[in-house]
Structure formats: structure tokens, C-alpha cells
Amino acid sequence: MERLKKKAYELRRDIIEEIYNSKAGHVGGDLSVVDILTVLYYQVMNISPKNMKDENRDRFLLSKGHCVDALYMVLGDLGFFDKEEAIHSFCAFNSPYIGHPNTSVPGIEINSGSLGHGLSLGVGMALAAKMDEKTYRTYVVLGDGEMAEGSNYEAMMSASHYKLDNLCATVDLNGLQISGTTNEVMCTSDLGEKFRAFGWNVIDVKDGNDCDSLLSAYQQAALCKGQPTAVIAHTVKGKGVSFMENQKGWHHGVMNEEQYQTAVRELEEVLS
């Protein structure tokens, strides 16, 4: 089994542990976005516990901040902090590992969680790099439900206006949000066309849970000059756990013991 896919499934196993322990979190989105996080953190970006204060580190923003549960597992696994501590205190009283990204946790760039902010923050970070002639890149991960927030389109406009080819947005397009399918709730279809209309380079990844396809997309994005890139990653909500896949109820569902055992068994079958 290839390295990145194996890592993504190990992280899925950690996420299930964290969610089951805390009885909190957004498991469906965690499982759809984890491959994107894996490819970015383990292969693409130059971010590590050693260079987290370095001015030239790449910047990462999880605009769909409610899936921080997955990000904690990635950062913990990379050694930014003790992963076990995060698993056992996620959303607990006075824990730093709260339900949205906050800077008291090492590796988190900026506080977030309110949807529709990340892309604008990323524009600011990418602009700062251009002003200072630095080479770091800024990566922002958004949810498809989040694309109903109007501020995203202000950010898209300004990113292409300033030709921010050092900015890369990824939409975790799993097609579901808390009330139903994204098309039922608020039609944000053809997101690629929307980004293109705002002057972005768009890369469509048909299987957004496939690490090789994602890696290839980020390699192409880095080569694009004069415009920002949007990676539209078609993912599956709840990916990897059969009873959660494509079920809106698992947006922030809580597992009972039987469901937890089933989820663990399925993930371990893939890993073995």
C-alpha cells in the first residue's frame, strides 16, 4: 500500500478514536478532508514542528474549521504536540483542543472557525509574501457548503486581481452539509466555473480521496504563474467507514460502541 494512503487511513483510525472518546466533532467532514490534509502536510508543504516559526514556512488555513478534529490528528502525528493528549482531551473542559482552530495549539496559524474567512486571510498572507519577495505558498482548505458565504467571492476577486500564484485553495467537495445535499441547501454547483469566472486556474480532481491525484494537482498548481489555483476535490463524506459514507447524518454524528467497533474494524482491514 502506498505511503500517503496508508498514512491517511492511520489518521482515519486516530480520528475515530478522538471522536468516539469525546462524543464531539465533525466526523463526516474529517473523513472526507483527511486525504487532502495528508498530501499537503506529508508531501507538499514545508511545515514542521522545527520550522513553525520560520518566516518562510508555507501557510495552511483550514477555513472549514469545524474539521479541526482531523487537523489535530495530523499535527499531533507530525509531532507538533502529543497526539494522545489531543485524542483524550478534544473538546473537554479547559482543553486547548477546542472544536475550531485556535493558536494556543502549536501549528495552527490563526484562529478560525467562522466560515468564509479563510480565503481572505490567505489572500493577506499571500500578498505579504509578494510584498516581501518571499517564496512560501499559502494553502486554504474550504468546504463546499462554505462556498455559500459571500465573502469567499470577495476573496476570489482580490486573489486574481493581485495575481496571487502563491495561493492555492482546495474545496473539499463532498456534496453534503448539515441540512442535506449542498445542491438542495444552496446550489453552489459548478464551483470550478465560478473560480474560473473570477480569474483562477482550476484543477478538477475527480477522486479527491485519492492521494496520487491530489499530489499531482498540487504539483501542477505550483507551476501555474500569474493566477491563483483552486483544486476542486470531489470527495466522499465519511470516506472509509461504510455506514457513514454519503450520509448527511454523520456531519457531526456520535458513534455508539457497536458503530465504533465497526468503524475501527473496517479501517484496520484496509490497513492490513
Next chain:
Amino acid sequence: MNHITNRQAICETLMEAAENDRTIVVACSDSRGSASLAPFAQAFPRQFIELGIAEQNLVSVSAGLASCGKKVFAASPASFLSTRSYEQVKVDVAYSGTNVTLIGISGGISYGALGMTHHSLQDIGAMACLPDMRVYVPSDRFQTARLIRELLKDEKPAYVRVSRSATEDIYGDDMDFTLNRAHVLAEGKDAVIITCGELVPYGVKAQKELERQGYDVGLIDMYCLKPIDEEAVKRAASQADVIITAEEHSPYGGLGSMVAQIVSRETKKMVVNLALPDGHLISGTNHEIFHYYGLDDLGMVAAVKKARSEG
């Protein structure tokens, strides 16, 4: 008669500082002209960012820049900056503690005849409610310049409201200035008027008129709304029988509310709050509107005399 606005004082101060500091960035939302920041944009094009008419993006982009080491001054009409982008201010500036100074131009009823869409009668209360957000409403151009120079020295969020028209000079180039310390312009035993911003010159006139009529009246320029200078308020309340506050703001959540909280905690002295009404305002010039709602010198004089006769 002074013709230099506080907006111009901000621009001059930032240009002076930017000569030696490449980290200073000014961001606007099609507001460089109305904010009097066009000279900065022209002189320092690499330190100026235009975001177009998109205040939410203005604030978040500013926060992103600040998180990468920039000292950002984001200027937009106070009405839009304090409400359209309130969420972005709350999360990306205040909660994240980014080095962004928000400049709310044409605050209060500066756009008097343009209607409620362009008034900002809630900005002081709204901004003051945000943890870690500081709120300043300077009076004249000298105080404004000194304030901006001080804010350039730290890396914390702040909201500065300035008005559209020039304010009469109160101070001079050689003024004493300590950040977050109110300017006590006069002390008094009968009453103390506490005000800020564009109303301070009215306060000066009112204080003089009341003295002429035999009243012993104090005057405080409370340009620092948050953190408010509690000691100055307590001292005034211990010395005077009545505290009068006057502000270009809604009666809720602004200077009057803040002062009343402090005075009621410390003493049983009477506090009278003069503010714009909780309603849709009459249109006119700012001076006409202040006069209509009793916020000019005549209104302050009348309020002091009424409180004294009732007390």
C-alpha cells in the same frame, strides 16, 4: 479656524513613519480619497492595498497581512467597517489578536444628510464588546497624530473613529500624551462634562460659558473609550456633584454607559447621559444635528444647569 482634518493627520503621521518602516501597510475599500489616504497610496504604492468595495475582505486580508508581520491600517467608513465586517473584526482581528488598526472614517453622523445607512451610532459599543479590541475617538488633529504614533509602537488591535470635518484645535504640537490616559482639561466641583471626539470643542465652549455664569465645571476629553481611564472618571466623580457625558453615539453601550458603570460602582453621584436618540435621526449638517439633539455647547450648558437645579 483649523481646516486640517483628523483623517489628514493620520495620513501625515503614517507617511512620516513609513519613511523608515516598510512593514506599515494601508488597506482601503475604495476609500483612499474619503479617508484622505491617497497621498500615502501615491508615495508608498508597495505598502498600499486596494480591496475595492468589499469591507469583509478588507478586514480579513488585513488580518492575514498582519499575521505575516505587517502593521496594517485598514480605513473605511465607520458605518460599514463596524457592521458589515463586524464578524471579521471579531474573529480575525480581535480574537486572533492581529496587528490591525481599524480606522473608521466619517464616524457618527459625519454623513449627516446621507441618512441612517451612513451613520455609525453603534460602533463604539459594538467594538468595545469585543475582547482585546481597543477603542479610541480622538478629538483634534494633534491628539489624533499622537494616538497613531503610539499605536504604531505596539502590535495589538485597535479601532479609531474619526469624523469627516476638521475639529477646532484643542491642543498643540507640544501636548502631553499618554496612551489610555484621559485629558483633563478642567476640574470642577459643581459638575464635570466627560466627552470625546468632535464634541470636545463644544465641551470647551460649554465649560467657559458655565464658568462665566458662576458654575465650577470640569471637562474631560475621554479619547480612550476602551480601556477607559477609570481613575479619571473616579476622580471626577469624587470631586463633582454631577457627571454629564456627551457622545455622538446611540445611548446604549457608548461613553455614557461606560462612565455610568464606573460612577455607580464608586459613588451615588448623578450621571446624565447626552447621546443621539435610539431612533432614525433627522438629516442635516453635523452641527445642525448636534444642536437639534442637544449635543452642542448650548445643550451641555442646559444639561448642567438642569442637573444642578434638580440635584
